[in-house]
Amino acid sequence: MIANFVLNILTISVIVTRSEVSNTHDDEIDKLLKKINKPFLKSIKIPDGDVIDCVHMKNHSIYDHHLFKNHTIQMQPSYVPEESKNESTNTKNQSMLSQLWTINGKCPKNSIPIRRTTKEDILRRRSVDVYGKTNPNDNPKFHEYAIIKVDGKFHGAKADINVWKPYIQTPKEFSLAQMWVAAGPDSELNSIEVGWQAYPDLYADENPRIFTFWTADGYKSGCYNLDCPGFVPINNAFFVGATINHFSTYDGRQYHISTLIWKDPHTGNWWLKLNGNIVVGYWPSILFKHLNTGATEIQWGGEVINFNDGSKHTTTKMGSGHFAEEGFKRASYFRNLVVLDEDDKIKRPERGSSYMTKESCYNVRSGYDVIYGLNFFYGGPGRNHNCL
Numbered sequence: 001m002i003a004n005f006v007l008n009i010l011t012i013s014v015i016v017t018r019s020e021v022s023n024t025h026d027d028e029i030d031k032l033l034k035k036i037n038k039p040f041l042k043s044i045k046i047p048d049g050d051v052i053d054c055v056h057m058k059n060h061s062i063y064d065h066h067l068f069k070n071h072t073i074q075m076q077p078s079y080v081p082e083e084s085k086n087e088s089t090n091t092k093n094q095s096m097l098s099q100l101w102t103i104n105g106k107c108p109k110n111s112i113p114i115r116r117t118t119k120e121d122i123l124r125r126r127s128v129d130v131y132g133k134t135n136p137n138d139n140p141k142f143h144e145y146a147i148i149k150v151d152g153k154f155h156g157a158k159a160d161i162n163v164w165k166p167y168i169q170t171p172k173e174f175s176l177a178q179m180w181v182a183a184g185p186d187s188e189l190n191s192i193e194v195g196w197q198a199y200p201d202l203y204a205d206e207n208p209r210i211f212t213f214w215t216a217d218g219y220k221s222g223c224y225n226l227d228c229p230g231f232v233p234i235n236n237a238f239f240v241g242a243t244i245n246h247f248s249t250y251d252g253r254q255y256h257i258s259t260l261i262w263k264d265p266h267t268g269n270w271w272l273k274l275n276g277n278i279v280v281g282y283w284p285s286i287l288f289k290h291l292n293t294g295a296t297e298i299q300w301g302g303e304v305i306n307f308n309d310g311s312k313h314t315t316t317k318m319g320s321g322h323f324a325e326e327g328f329k330r331a332s333y334f335r336n337l338v339v340l341d342e343d344d345k346i347k348r349p350e351r352g353s354s355y356m357t358k359e360s361c362y363n364v365r366s367g368y369d370v371i372y373g374l375n376f377f378y379g380g381p382g383r384n385h386n387c388l
């Protein structure tokens with residue numbers, strides 16, 4: 001069943017060159033861009049090349065979705081779980097998420113920053129037809145995992161996710177580290193996912209970026225960030241898809257992002273908070289069926305796409321690119337894994353089960369200690385003498 005845990009949107013990306021796209025296509029792309037990019041109050045160019053548009057809440061892209069016609073945006077959670085003091089002691093290793101672009105001013109009140117989609121983004125992401133939709137040709141066999149999971153009944157989950165900048169062999173492959181909050185049978189799986197990913201075809205560079213993903217139908221549809229209406233950002237100083245300014249180095253300084261997802265007890269919306277103080281936004285309860293009675297599975301770990309180019313295993317790295325056995329400062333970690341139970345109380349699970357698609361390529365080793373609770377190291381180099 002886990003093999004079906006596939007982020008299958010836009011993952012097989014045939015690079016379409018400009019010359020292959022006819023003029024009619026150009027018109028279609030323009031139309032699509034007009035639809036995706038909302039009228040903005042202000043726009044800000046940021047150092048990594050992205051352009052941020054500040055879009056008024058009234059023109060929020062969720063209103064493109066029929067489900068949201070009557071949706072009133074929830075501007076703040078009605079309840080925020082008490083996070084333990086244990087994390088606050090680690091804040092010095094939290095990767096900076098206060099984003100560079102805010103130097104040039106935040107978005108005005110009642111507006112949210114949205115990364116502007118360009119023509120190049122669309123061309124890079126294959127074709128107008130599949131843009132924003134899942135790709136039926138995608139194949140779960142391309143996805144590899146090294147994860148830890150727990151089963152039960154949950155109202156949320158949390159982890160500190162170590163950040164690295166892994167090598168990506170080809171732009172159509174990705175490497176990510178994330179948390180899954182899921183419920184429902186495979187064919188109609190509801191899944192909320194958040195973490196960092198390096199995915200050149202999606203972002204035009206290899207930087208690790210904060211991303212969100214959701215599906216409500218077992219990956220037949222769903223999408224990253226704001227690529228389709230669903231996730232509702234409410235923060236005027238933070239946007240999903242943003243580059244992470246600091247990442248870890250081998251034997252050097254370690255950075256992580258503290259990631260919390262929880263279900264609002266009053267509205268049923270699933271909220272996202274990063275680094276203990278950045279409330280990013282929420283996934284509205286109306287998107288889901290199964291998650292509305294709580295999550296039944298939480299997973300944490302790494303995933304890569306292996307396209308097996310030239311019939312050889314990819315050299316795309318997972319995590320730091322080093323196996324779990326190398327430990328702190330060398331392998332990538334997840335720690336302080338906690339879940340929210342049905343009473344919205346934070347609990348430390350004592351153990352989880354591991355799942356690896358190809359242990360000789362990428363692996364995971366979990367442990368438990370007093371300070372970091374349930375934690376694990378994971379990752380790997382991909383192709384090596386045991387992984388061909």
Ligand SMILES: *[C@@H]1O[C@H](CO)[C@@H](O)[C@H](O)[C@H]1NC(C)=O
Nearest residue numbers: 039040041055056057058059
């Ligand atoms: C919302 O978008 C419309 C155009 O579709 C524009 O005329 C209007 O000014 C925008 N509203 C705000 C508050 O930005």
Ligand SMILES: *[C@@H]1O[C@H](CO)[C@@H](O)[C@H](O)[C@H]1NC(C)=O
Nearest residue numbers: 065066067068069070071286
């Ligand atoms: C929105 O509200 C109208 C009027 O109350 C109602 O007829 C319609 O069904 C609602 N639409 C949705 C998607 O809930």
Ligand SMILES: *[C@@H]1O[C@H](CO)[C@@H](O)[C@H](O)[C@H]1NC(C)=O
Nearest residue numbers: 089090092093252253254255
């Ligand atoms: C923070 O990073 C430094 C340098 O890598 C490391 O020595 C220290 O153990 C880290 N602290 C935590 C709590 O991870």
Ligand SMILES: *[C@@H]1O[C@H](CO)[C@@H](O)[C@H](O)[C@H]1NC(C)=O
Nearest residue numbers: 084086336346348370371373
């Ligand atoms: C915090 O750390 C202490 C040990 O330093 C541990 O006993 C306690 O269970 C931790 N609490 C949580 C909620 O992680």
